[in-house]
Amino acid sequence: MTDHHGINWLNDSSTILNFIKKLMGELDELKELALPLEEDEILFLQGEPLEYVYLLMEGEVKLTRTQPDKSDITLIHLEPGNFVGLIAFTTGAPTLTSARITKAGMALKMRPSQFEMYLSDHPRLKHPLQQLMLNNMIQRYKSNIRLQTKAYQLNKQITQDRNELKKAYKQLEETHQMLVHQEKMATLGELVAGFAHEVNNPASSLMRSAETLSEIYANLESTDAAFKLFEFGLESEPIDSHTLRQRMEKIKAEHPDFDDRSLLRKMAYMPDEALQYLFQGGNIHLKVQHFEAGKMIHNIRVASERIAKLVKSLKSYSRQDQNKEEMVDIREGIKDTLLVLSNRLKFVELNLHLDDIPKTCISVGDLNQVWTNILVNACDVLQHSGSISISTWHEKNNIIVEIADDGPGIPEEIMPKIFQPNFTTKNQGAEFGLGLGLAISSEIIQQAGGDIEAKNRAEGGAVFTITLPVREDC
Numbered sequence: 001m002t003d004h005h006g007i008n009w010l011n012d013s014s015t016i017l018n019f020i021k022k023l024m025g026e027l028d029e030l031k032e033l034a035l036p037l038e039e040d041e042i043l044f045l046q047g048e049p050l051e052y053v054y055l056l057m058e059g060e061v062k063l064t065r066t067q068p069d070k071s072d073i074t075l076i077h078l079e080p081g082n083f084v085g086l087i088a089f090t091t092g093a094p095t096l097t098s099a100r101i102t103k104a105g106m107a108l109k110m111r112p113s114q115f116e117m118y119l120s121d122h123p124r125l126k127h128p129l130q131q132l133m134l135n136n137m138i139q140r141y142k143s144n145i146r147l148q149t150k151a152y153q154l155n156k157q158i159t160q161d162r163n164e165l166k167k168a169y170k171q172l173e174e175t176h177q178m179l180v181h182q183e184k185m186a187t188l189g190e191l192v193a194g195f196a197h198e199v200n201n202p203a204s205s206l207m208r209s210a211e212t213l214s215e216i217y218a219n220l221e222s223t224d225a226a227f228k229l230f231e232f233g234l235e236s237e238p239i240d241s242h243t244l245r246q247r248m249e250k251i252k253a254e255h256p257d258f259d260d261r262s263l264l265r266k267m268a269y270m271p272d273e274a275l276q277y278l279f280q281g282g283n284i285h286l287k288v289q290h291f292e293a294g295k296m297i298h299n300i301r302v303a304s305e306r307i308a309k310l311v312k313s314l315k316s317y318s319r320q321d322q323n324k325e326e327m328v329d330i331r332e333g334i335k336d337t338l339l340v341l342s343n344r345l346k347f348v349e350l351n352l353h354l355d356d357i358p359k360t361c362i363s364v365g366d367l368n369q370v371w372t373n374i375l376v377n378a379c380d381v382l383q384h385s386g387s388i389s390i391s392t393w394h395e396k397n398n399i400i401v402e403i404a405d406d407g408p409g410i411p412e413e414i415m416p417k418i419f420q421p422n423f424t425t426k427n428q429g430a431e432f433g434l435g436l437g438l439a440i441s442s443e444i445i446q447q448a449g450g451d452i453e454a455k456n457r458a459e460g461g462a463v464f465t466i467t468l469p470v471r472e473d474c
Helices: 014-026 028-033 086-091 112-120 126-220 224-234 241-254 261-268 272-278 284-317 330-340 364-382 437-447
Strands: 034-037 042-044 053-066 072-078 098-110 325-328 349-354 360-363 387-395 398-405 451-456 462-469
Touching: 014 028, 014 053, 014 126, 028 034, 028 098, 034 053, 053 086, 098 112, 112 126, 126 284, 224 272, 224 284, 241 261, 261 284, 272 284, 325 330, 330 349, 330 364, 330 387, 330 398, 360 364, 360 462, 364 387, 364 398, 364 437, 364 462, 437 451
Parallel strands: 349 387
Antiparallel strands: 034 098, 042 098, 053 072, 053 098, 325 360, 387 398, 398 462, 451 462
8 A cells, every 4th residue: 555655664664573573472483583682782793704684673783893993983773673684694795794782672583594484485474574675675775875965965075175275275385485485584684684783883983984084184284285185085086997098198298207107097087176286396106195095085985975875775675663554755665675776786777757656654664575576576587788667656546656677578378377476487497587576575565455467568578567555544
């Protein structure tokens, strides 16, 4: 009999079990098969061959499987109406599981010959046993479907978790690289600041000594000619080789008796007004030495001023409070960066168009890192020739900085990748040099609320455009 709920006896095995229990009261042969089940009793162990099959009439049995690491996992809890050990019993192979009684009850314990006879020939038992076997097969099939569905869902979740883990690991690696880079920059900043401090002290002392030497020299010299020549030396300017040779020839023509070429060379550096003092009597060699003394002190002054200016820029460039925001004119940071990189930039033509822009609240140290990364890449591209142009202007509520070069440009196939972490062409033998710093630069600009983009110019070369918002909320 069937209805919309399916076949009744397939959904409820209790009716069949009650029928079999009734037969046990009538048939002595069935009574003899009854096996009492005690809680925590072992029916069989994994790997054992089975000589019996059990039909669970009452109680509960747990099937477990021991794993290679000796741990046990529970596969299923069998309730009344289930056959226990049927697969190993029918195949003759060792059982794949262990069976333990978890709830006391009773089972029919049958040998192969008995089970086959009851299943196929017994007039009153064969149909109930066949129905129970079919019920077992259906229930285990459903269990297998549920297991496969769960396995699919778990596999899908594991795949999703693995992808998210890969993504998280990649982000962690990118963050690690960025932190390492920032840590290196911070360490470099501390080293540069320390170096600048150490250099500044002797440079300042050198400049003070030059000024003091000038004053002492003036007091020691008793003749006007000697001090005048010294002053001419202090104000001397460098001259090119062609002019120097011309002046040496002129002096030699006017004073043919001078055979000392070294003296002629020193005299050639002297302006015409200074030469007049040489020929007013006295030792010409000594007078030239007065001019040379002034010239040497002038050189000391120039070198000391240059060192002092470089130290000031180094201190500004390598600020140890790089993450501190302040109201600044970012053009000053650009100028500091240019001075720090002057040795790299001396082979290229530098064009500056730094229009007036408003001050903004930003981290100067971080921005200096951006200018450095872009300019160093440009120098690598140009390879001791070409030009770099830097422009600034104010547009609406934004500050625009444009850094362009006239090099070969950026290949279109890598243009979308240049701001990606860990992307570089410097280890690929390319004629253009894009380093890891561009990803750092992009991150710095984004954290400042701005934007950075790169493109190739129609006239050749690449141009980086940085847009920064004007902020006053320091």
